[in-house]
């Protein structure tokens with residue numbers, strides 16, 4: 033091979049090497065672009081699905097679940113009120129319309145109501161529930177009725193369900209409150225008895241005050257109307273129940 037031939041051959045080989053290198057670089061570039069594209073698409077899809085799930089709600093549920101877990105681990109213990117409030121036991125006659133005698137397996141809350149019948153007394157409301165066994169007009173009742181003078185009448189034992197709170201009849205106790213007028217505002221006597229009764233029940237059934245709810249919180253019904261229209265007054269009521277427990281409650285004996 034002449035030196036001229038050798039030079040040409042080397043130049044040819046060098047060109048070939050350069051071409052190969054360019055091709056390799058091009059392939060790598062295409063690979064990188066493809067990977068990036070796939071990644072962006074997948075990322076976009078996950079974002080869309082996350083939006084569907086509503087991140088705020090998911091977070092709230094998580095917090096709620098953690099709270100519950102913490103409460104269970106710590107073994108939530110409500111204080112108990114030693115002094116049983118004065119109440120008159122006037123149990124309804126067992127009947128399918130107001131006292132079906134269905135067992136209340138577990139008490140997870142207390143639901144507050146108003147009678148929506150201005151000026152009526154506790155005993156009159158109790159009589160109305162009793163009358164349903166004959167009139168068969170509707171299914172209605174309540175564990176307790178608090179009257180205008182603060183008197184309390186028990187209509188159903190706390191081992192049985194009442195017909196008061198729709199979907200929550202199966203795991204709550206119900207308290208109906210009498211009121212003087214359409215505003216549904218309770219008299220001071222009714223209010224004081226309601227606070228004492230609710231606090232006592234929270235202690236007896238180991239319920240935190242957060243589990244004291246309005247009928248409104250179950251179905252959206254305007255009951256008890258004054259506490260649906262006055263959210264602050266409702267929060268004030270719960271605070272008064274908490275204060276009552278803090279003031280008069282004691283740690284339960286093991």
Ligand SMILES: [Zn+2]
Pocket residue numbers: 144145146196247255256
């Ligand atoms: Zn109600």
